[in-house]
Every structure is written in C-alpha cells, then in structure tokens.
Amino acid sequence: MIEDERNMDNMQSRHVQNDRVFESITKNLAQYSAVADPCSGDRTPAAVAMILHQDAHDLEILFIQRASHDLDPWSGHIAFPGGKLEEGEMPCDAACRETLEEIGIDLMEGTYLGRLSDIIGANLPVQVSCCLFAVDKNKIRPELNEEVRKLFWVALSDLRDPERHASSPVAFDDKSFNVPAIQLPVDNMPVLWGITYRLVMQLLTILADDRTECEECSRLPETVELNEED
Secondary structure: OHHHHHHHHHHHHHHHHHHHHHHHHHHHHHHOOOOOOOOOOOOEEEEEEEEEEEOOOOEEEEEEEEOOOOOOOOOOOEEOOEEEOOOOOOHHHHHHHHHHHHHOOOHHHOEEEEEOOOEEOOOOOEEEEEEEEEOOHHHOOOOOOOOEEEEEEEEHHHHHOHHHEEEEEEEEOOEEEEEEEEOOOOOOOOOEOHHHHHHHHHHHHHHHOOHHHHHHHHOOOEEEEOOOOO
C-alpha cells in the first residue's frame, strides 16, 4: 500500500513537472515573433508537426526517416511527419492530418504548444510551417504507413551537444552540399540537415533565449554538382 502511494506521488510529480515544462515552452513560443507570411504562388505550402515528450530526465523530440521512393525528393531523409496543405486547409490542421496518416498518432489527443517561423526551401519551391505538440509517448501506439521507414525519439541534450554539430556532405537532387548538420545518436542514420535542421535550431534558440545561436539555421548551403565519387 505504501509502495503504491509512493508510485502515485511520483506519477503526480512527473505530471506537474511535465505541465510546467510545456507551459514554459508555450510561453516562450508566444513571446517569439514567428513569421508566417502568405505563401506566394510559386511555392507549395506544406506543414509538419514537431512532437515533444517530457520524460523523467529530458525533453525528447520525435523524428521519422522517410522511406526510399524515387518520386520523393526527401527519400530516406530525417524529417518531421507532415506534407502539403490541401485546398483551404490551415497549416496545423494539415500537420495533424499528415501525422495521423503517416505514423498513426492523433495529435488532437495531445497539447498544442505553438508555431515556429515558416521555412522557405533552399532547393525546392516550398514554404514549410511547423506546429509544436506535446504528447505522452507511453500512451501512443504509432502505426507507420508506406511513406515512413522508421520513427525514433531524440533527447534535447543530444541535439544541443556541440560535438554532434558539424559541417557534413549530403546529396540532394543530383547535387552535393556541405551543410550545417547534426549527427543523431541513432545507428545507421543519416545526418539531420536542411529544413528539419533549421526548425530544430529555431527551437533550441527559443529555449535558450539566445538568437545568436541560430545564425547557422538561416544560412543556405553552397552547392556543387554531384560526381560519381560523392
């Protein structure tokens, strides 16, 4: 009986801690001047969901690795669940719909935290909105569709680790790039770069309340033609 009471107290304590963490993130996002310009006609509007979970020791972010597909320009890349907006659809509605379709998580059962600034694609004509949600990963049962190869969580401390940040060679659309990237603590996984990297850097900057930390996230990579040795 005493042990049960202790477990209940621990659960309640974690619940209060989680609420405080997410309340702080919501407050920081509300104070952040997110940019959401109307999408121009030459760019495709898209939206993704950044999904957060607070465990006993750290905040975690959900990532997916996209499945290999010849028609997907982000084939095999690390990403957040998401996709193109349907006609008349709002960004966060699209992020919720795509998340349910791709990984079977209903974000309507989570907590909406806010939005980051939109990202303009450096290599494709897209404008990506990012909506943040909090979930309890112990209460969800993801189901991946054919567009997703893998789902995994990464601790915020790993994303902040300066030893994981480096300039890395990547390939995209028959070109090679040297880009700012993060080596994730997951075996046989490509580096985190591009739009997803820039969104992660926005969040790290907001949480650190230090805009200078995010200078790299707005810097576009220098491109070179891809050759057979790359």
